Amino acid sequence: MASSNDLDIVRVTKQFGAHFAVNDVTFSVAPGEFFSILGPSGCGKTTLMRMIAGFENPTSGDIRIRDKSMIGVPANRRPVNMVFQSLALFPMMSVGENVAYGMTCRGVGRAEADERATRMLERVGLKGFGDRQVTALSGGQRQRVAIARCLVLEPTLVLLDEPLGALDLKLREHMKIELKQLQGTFNTTFAYITHDQSEALVMSDRIAVMNQGRFEQVGNPRELYHNPGTPFVASFVGETNRWQGAVSAGSNGAVTVRLPSGVSLHGQGQAVAGDALCFARPEAIALASDAAGLSALSNRFEGRVSAVLFDGANSSLLIDTPGFGQPVRAVLPQAGALAGINVGAPIHLGWSSDAMKVFAA
Numbered sequence: 001m002a003s004s005n006d007l008d009i010v011r012v013t014k015q016f017g018a019h020f021a022v023n024d025v026t027f028s029v030a031p032g033e034f035f036s037i038l039g040p041s042g043c044g045k046t047t048l049m050r051m052i053a054g055f056e057n058p059t060s061g062d063i064r065i066r067d068k069s070m071i072g073v074p075a076n077r078r079p080v081n082m083v084f085q086s087l088a089l090f091p092m093m094s095v096g097e098n099v100a101y102g103m104t105c106r107g108v109g110r111a112e113a114d115e116r117a118t119r120m121l122e123r124v125g126l127k128g129f130g131d132r133q134v135t136a137l138s139g140g141q142r143q144r145v146a147i148a149r150c151l152v153l154e155p156t157l158v159l160l161d162e163p164l165g166a167l168d169l170k171l172r173e174h175m176k177i178e179l180k181q182l183q184g185t186f187n188t189t190f191a192y193i194t195h196d197q198s199e200a201l202v203m204s205d206r207i208a209v210m211n212q213g214r215f216e217q218v219g220n221p222r223e224l225y226h227n228p229g230t231p232f233v234a235s236f237v238g239e240t241n242r243w244q245g246a247v248s249a250g251s252n253g254a255v256t257v258r259l260p261s262g263v264s265l266h267g268q269g270q271a272v273a274g275d276a277l278c279f280a281r282p283e284a285i286a287l288a289s290d291a292a293g294l295s296a297l298s299n300r301f302e303g304r305v306s307a308v309l310f311d312g313a314n315s316s317l318l319i320d321t322p323g324f325g326q327p328v329r330a331v332l333p334q335a336g337a338l339a340g341i342n343v344g345a346p347i348h349l350g351w352s353s354d355a356m357k358v359f360a361a
């Protein structure tokens with residue numbers, strides 16, 4: 001059946017000698033979608049991107065853009081453009097020349113290329129910057145020049161390889177939003193790679209979580225965060241508490257896990273037996289000054305505050321809890337919600353069994 005996707009990756013594998021950098025990966029990206037590939041260093045993200053761009057050939061599998069196989073099609077003939085972390089702008093050229101360069105290489109006349117470059121610079125918020133040297137721009141402005149240079153060629157697909165990686169934290173926060181807005185305005189299909197889960201969560205329509213050459217899970221940000229399908233996804237996407245133990249009882253998805261200390265935890269997991277990993281998000285940990293406040297929860301403990309981590313809007317608590325190997329992490333309630341939270345203070349904590357996901361270890 002004909003595909004209506006902009007990109008179809010079909011069972012793509014890339015081997016370097018005996019090493020599988022990309023191992024039997026299949027996914028599709030729909031027109032106008034912002035699709036991110038999220039994973040730790042060395043998981044194979046760049047290799048996958050390089051194969052889509054045409055800088056590397058797959059060992060097996062097919063790469064299809066608008067339903068046309070790209071196998072054997074050289075990089076410069078693919079309807080794809082790439083934005084690198086280094087941005088790869090030409091420092092000796094003006095901003096306008098940088099944006100026009102790709103068009104003149106493709107045979108567009110000088111006057112038309114200049115005019116299109118000028119219009120594109122306006123659209124990315126750089127009106128009047130055409131004659132400046134790129135070396136005289138801020139990091140964020142350079143970023144926009146790189147995007148303009150890419151979008152002006154009207155590619156079917158834009159590949160972005162950690163393009164915000166070189167920016168400082170504040171600018172990165174700003175550019176996340178700006179990049180997402182630009183993508184929406186142009187309605188261009190983006191495939192974005194990053195090891196930064198907060199970037200992926202903020203910008204993406206869907207995210208593929210990649211680990212050791214394979215896709216662990218593909219889903220929208222909320223699905224991945226609330227319903228991680230594997231232990232790797234549960235710990236890589238967002239903050240989480242993690243405990244290891246052994247299943248002592250289970251039926252219909254309700255699982256009891258005994259930690260080595262003898263403490264029992266109640267959670268949710270399908271077909272789990274033997275060694276198990278339990279995950280609960282810090283915001284799922286309820287806190288109270290007495291046990292009565294938590295009586296509806298199936299996991300209830302007493303602990304002592306060991307650290308208050310102030311982080312501006314979102315502060316966390318670490319709570320030393322007998323029977324748990326490491327402190328339990330919880331989100332500090334709004335000011336006034338729970339008085340007297342200081343290091344050393346006793347505290348009651350609890351979470352529902354729905355809030356704890358259990359996987360086979």
Ligand SMILES: Nc1ncnc2c1ncn2[C@@H]1O[C@H](COP(=O)(O)OP(=O)(O)OP(=O)(O)O)[C@@H](O)[C@H]1O
Nearest residue numbers: 016020021039040041042043044045046047048195
């Ligand atoms: N040309 C190559 N020859 C041999 N091995 C390679 C080659 N390119 C990549 N690899 C290996 O393949 C694996 C995946 O590398 P890749 O660069 O795709 O990962 P990555 O997820 O992009 O990591 P990073 O975020 O650090 O760039 C690594 O183990 C890497 O050492």
